[in-house]
Amino acid sequence: MRMNTNDVVSLISKIREKANRFIVSEMTKYGVEGIVTSHGDIINALFKNPRLTMAEIAGKIGRDKSTVTTLVDKLVRFGYVTKERDTVDTRVVYVTLTSKGSELKPIFNAISREVLNTLYFDISENEKEELVRILNKIHKNL
Numbered sequence: 012m013r014m015n016t017n018d019v020v021s022l023i024s025k026i027r028e029k030a031n032r033f034i035v036s037e038m039t040k041y042g043v044e045g046i047v048t049s050h051g052d053i054i055n056a057l058f059k060n061p062r063l064t065m066a067e068i069a070g071k072i073g074r075d076k077s078t079v080t081t082l083v084d085k086l087v088r089f090g091y092v093t094k095e096r097d098t099v100d101t102r103v104v105y106v107t108l109t110s111k112g113s114e115l116k117p118i119f120n121a122i123s124r125e126v127l128n129t130l131y132f133d134i135s136e137n138e139k140e141e142l143v144r145i146l147n148k149i150h151k152n153l
Contacts, residue, residue: 033129037122043115045089049074049082051119054091057108058116065104091115 031048038046046054052072056063063071069079083106086092091112097103131139 030126030130034122034126037125038118041118041122043118045085046091049078050086050091053079053082053086053106054108054112054115055119057092057106057112058119062105062107065106068106086112 034048034051038044049072052074053068056068056071060067060071065076065079065083068074068083069076072079074082083092083094087094090109092106092108095105095107097105134142
């Protein structure tokens with residue numbers, strides 16, 4: 012089956028949309044509401060590094076600082092993270108997980124496993140390796 016560029020872009024867009032809907036649905040099953048997948052990127056970054064600046068988060072998740080600020084502010088309102096200004100340079104804002112935010116780690120891990128199980132259903136190990144190899148090439152090309 013030969014696909015043109017528009018077909019490929021449309022398919023990738025549809026896969027991303029379905030994956031995001033699946034993740035939000037899974038979070039709802041666990042009682043986690045109000046968080047979208049872009050919030051999950053921030054929370055996952057904080058699982059790996061418990062205290063990050065807004066600029067560090069922006070770099071790690073590939074978003075601009077203004078977008079990160081908006082996303083973090085919502086996470087603060089939901090009680091998942093706190094913000095703290097640097098005492099020396101007040102332009103620098105640190106973000107840390109609250110205990111409520113830290114409690115999301117096992118939930119996120121379970122959802123990640125479920126997403127992968129769903130994505131890889133009926134796909135052989137060789138196909139998985141080939142898919143990852145090709146996706147890494149595409150990522151590198153961009």
